[in-house]
Amino acid sequence: MKFLCEKGKLQEAISIVQKAITGKSPMPILEGILINAKGSTLTLIASDIDLSIETKIESEVMEEGILVVDAKIFGEIIRKLPSSKITIETKENNIINIHCEKSDFDLVHMNGDDFPGIPIIDEDMVFSIPQGTLKNMIKGTSFAVAQDETRPILTGVLFEVKNRELSLVALDGYRLALRNELIDTDNNINTVIPGKTLNEVYKILEDSEEIVNITFTQNHILFNLGSTKIISRLLEGEFIKYESIIPHEYKLKVEVNRAELLGCIERASLMAKEGNSNLIKFDIQPDTLIITSNSQLGKVKEEANAKLQGETLQIAFNSKYLIDVLKIMDDEDIVMELTSSISPCIIKNKDSQNCQYLVLPVRLVK
Amino acid sequence: MKFLCEKGKLQEAISIVQKAITGKSPMPILEGILINAKGSTLTLIASDIDLSIETKIESEVMEEGILVVDAKIFGEIIRKLPSSKITIETKENNIINIHCEKSDFDLVHMNGDDFPGIPIIDEDMVFSIPQGTLKNMIKGTSFAVAQDETRPILTGVLFEVKNRELSLVALDGYRLALRNELIDTDNNINTVIPGKTLNEVYKILEDSEEIVNITFTQNHILFNLGSTKIISRLLEGEFIKYESIIPHEYKLKVEVNRAELLGCIERASLMAKEGNSNLIKFDIQPDTLIITSNSQLGKVKEEANAKLQGETLQIAFNSKYLIDVLKIMDDEDIVMELTSSISPCIIKNKDSQNCQYLVLPVRLVK
Numbered sequence: 001m002k003f004l005c006e007k008g009k010l011q012e013a014i015s016i017v018q019k020a021i022t023g024k025s026p027m028p029i030l031e032g033i034l035i036n037a038k039g040s041t042l043t044l045i046a047s048d049i050d051l052s053i054e055t056k057i058e059s060e061v062m063e064e065g066i067l068v069v070d071a072k073i074f075g076e077i078i079r080k081l082p083s084s085k086i087t088i089e090t091k092e093n094n095i096i097n098i099h100c101e102k103s104d105f106d107l108v109h110m111n112g113d114d115f116p117g118i119p120i121i122d123e124d125m126v127f128s129i130p131q132g133t134l135k136n137m138i139k140g141t142s143f144a145v146a147q148d149e150t151r152p153i154l155t156g157v158l159f160e161v162k163n164r165e166l167s168l169v170a171l172d173g174y175r176l177a178l179r180n181e182l183i184d185t186d187n188n189i190n191t192v193i194p195g196k197t198l199n200e201v202y203k204i205l206e207d208s209e210e211i212v213n214i215t216f217t218q219n220h221i222l223f224n225l226g227s228t229k230i231i232s233r234l235l236e237g238e239f240i241k242y243e244s245i246i247p248h249e250y251k252l253k254v255e256v257n258r259a260e261l262l263g264c265i266e267r268a269s270l271m272a273k274e275g276n277s278n279l280i281k282f283d284i285q286p287d288t289l290i291i292t293s294n295s296q297l298g299k300v301k302e303e304a305n306a307k308l309q310g311e312t313l314q315i316a317f318n319s320k321y322l323i324d325v326l327k328i329m330d331d332e333d334i335v336m337e338l339t340s341s342i343s344p345c346i347i348k349n350k351d352s353q354n355c356q357y358l359v360l361p362v363r364l365v366k
Numbered sequence: 367m368k369f370l371c372e373k374g375k376l377q378e379a380i381s382i383v384q385k386a387i388t389g390k391s392p393m394p395i396l397e398g399i400l401i402n403a404k405g406s407t408l409t410l411i412a413s414d415i416d417l418s419i420e421t422k423i424e425s426e427v428m429e430e431g432i433l434v435v436d437a438k439i440f441g442e443i444i445r446k447l448p449s450s451k452i453t454i455e456t457k458e459n460n461i462i463n464i465h466c467e468k469s470d471f472d473l474v475h476m477n478g479d480d481f482p483g484i485p486i487i488d489e490d491m492v493f494s495i496p497q498g499t500l501k502n503m504i505k506g507t508s509f510a511v512a513q514d515e516t517r518p519i520l521t522g523v524l525f526e527v528k529n530r531e532l533s534l535v536a537l538d539g540y541r542l543a544l545r546n547e548l549i550d551t552d553n554n555i556n557t558v559i560p561g562k563t564l565n566e567v568y569k570i571l572e573d574s575e576e577i578v579n580i581t582f583t584q585n586h587i588l589f590n591l592g593s594t595k596i597i598s599r600l601l602e603g604e605f606i607k608y609e610s611i612i613p614h615e616y617k618l619k620v621e622v623n624r625a626e627l628l629g630c631i632e633r634a635s636l637m638a639k640e641g642n643s644n645l646i647k648f649d650i651q652p653d654t655l656i657i658t659s660n661s662q663l664g665k666v667k668e669e670a671n672a673k674l675q676g677e678t679l680q681i682a683f684n685s686k687y688l689i690d691v692l693k694i695m696d697d698e699d700i701v702m703e704l705t706s707s708i709s710p711c712i713i714k715n716k717d718s719q720n721c722q723y724l725v726l727p728v729r730l731v732k
Binding site for chain 1: 448474
């Protein structure tokens with residue numbers, strides 16, 4: 001194998017595929033990057049079995065070949081080289097030589113044949129969505145996946161396509177996050193992607209109008225970004241019927257400025273940290289939302305301007321769940337829909353209909 | 367106690383004095399900030415006994431008083447408050463009330479009398495130096511203090527004033543760092559400041575021409591920045607006679623571009639990490655400095671342009687010590703002075719005489 005390529009392009013390609021490598025693996029080959037030099041293209045692949053990432057860059061290939069190099073050391077070497085042309089070629093005894101200006105590295109490599117195959121996916125059942133939109137949907141839901149593994153299906157995010165609408169849903173025992181967007185497909189899909197791999201997909205997606213094509217098979221999802229393909233294993237099992245969890249009626253509705261409410265809750269939660277499981281109390285009055293909290297440190301009272309439709313209500317929350325939601329929403333004004341101090345609270349944007357968040361209240365001992 | 371002050375000023379004052387608080391203390395009062403409201407001034411003090419920091423800000427004091435608040439929670443509350451006027455006043459039962467717009471906190475406070483006294487320093491023996499210059503001198507030396515406590519005096523930085531020159535010196539068993547500047551004083555001083563507290567002083571000093579006045583007593587040093595005073599305990603004992611360690615003659619001298627050499631060494635050290643104690647080898651030739659290293663990962667050869675006066679030489683180093691030095695130097699070109707493969711290497715700026723670094727070579731087993 002022998003090829004020539006730009007340092008900057010190679011470095012970027014490494015940083016993309018490296019996201020599939022989760023750290024120390026029992027199989028050293030999975031800490032490696034497969035390099036395939038063919039035609040005028042260099043293909044880099046990394047995989048931790050659950051997640052595989054492949055990316056292609058232009059290269060002047062003098063001699064075709066396939067091999068695997070340790071991702072960490074190879075990535076560090078390329079990153080530290082001067083911004084110039086790099087020549088890479090194999091030598092005897094499983095060595096590759098990396099040459100760039102006056103730098104010359106001999107690095108042990110592994111055998112390309114030992115690298116696990118990545119799933120071959122028939123790119124048939126496709127829909128498309130702008131990368132920035134998908135990125136936003138992932139950000140808006142993946143924070144809410146269950147952290148513990150008692151119900152493995154809840155560590156994933158539901159991808160549901162129904163009636164030309166894509167919905168992403170995540171939930172644990174305390175809150176639910178739902179984001180939806182209209183898409184152009186007649187297919188219906190209902191599948192669950194591991195939250196962990198989705199966080200890596202998030203990092204690779206660009207905040208742009210560029211399209212990502214998405215394909216599903218029985219066990220995998222493929223995100224095709226053009227020169228980069230990301231393949232994730234799907235979670236087995238059926239997701240919770242989330243629609244039955246979301247209440248569609250409410251007794252009161254509060255309109256409030258998101259940033260103001262977030263500030264109040266963040267400050268109130270400072271007093272709720274020690275031995276108090278982040279407990280904050282809401283006293284919802286016609287024009288004001290009063291937030292209080294206390295602990296052995298002292299107590300706090302915060303007020304946010306609010307517009308209430310319905311009866312006043314006292315209700316308590318774990319501040320962390322509200323902060324998580326209010327931080328990832330973008331709109332200026334939000335709406336909270338409530339029924340009683342023991343029923344779920346729904347949070348939406350005031351003016352757009354593309355998200356719904358549900359947070360369970362904390363039941364106070366009387 | 368009752369006073370009114372600007373959120374921004376109070377936040378800045380807290381962040382300055384907080385640098386004296388090292389974390390969990392066996393005495394809770396030392397995790398606190400003393401607040402003294404008097405006249406039209408608020409004085410904040412924090413101390414971990416070794417290091418005390420005092421700063422003053424303007425305030426509208428309605429009722430004078432002294433008390434201590436927990437630094438962490440008080441700092442977080444003030445930081446999260448809106449940018450506006452804050453009113454703070456004492457209530458019954460050791461409570462202070464913090465009020466800002468619609469935020470209202472009641473916080474437990476401690477008794478001002480329990481706070482340890484900070485050393486009273488007669489500001490007699492003074493010299494002055496621009497803050498930026500001192501900041502630079504600390505940066506250029508404190509990295510080289512000994513990390514282990516076997517010889518406690520070496521965990522400090524020597525402050526020496528002799529013949530109208532201030533020298534800062536740090537050394538461990540492997541390298542020495544010396545920075546010097548001319549100053550305007552007839553006093554002679556020879557004293558050692560803990561490296562740990564000096565790192566906090568570094569963070570408070572501004573990169574400016576503003577003056578810092580420095581006073582020494584038997585056991586303390588005072589840095590007076592105007593509204594802020596920093597008092598550090600001195601280390602007991604005598605520093606090593608560093609001048610006898612620095613060789614004043616050499617057999618060869620190499621001139622090299624600092625950034626180029628740093629790049630070569632950083633890349634070479636990538637191959638020197640595993641089981642190789644960062645060992646890199648220099649082969650100094652008339653026009654080139656060849657750097658090599660190898661480990662089970664592979665091997666590397668780097669070349670830097672060099673101008674050699676004297677005989678060629680092979681010598682080996684721990685790359686970490688060279689990287690530390692080359693990173694904190696600023697000049698474009700540096701000079702290395704060497705004698706043999708087992709004698710110390712001196713590194714200086716090519717054009718300025720305000721620093722000297724000594725690094726011991728690694729003796730290779732033949």
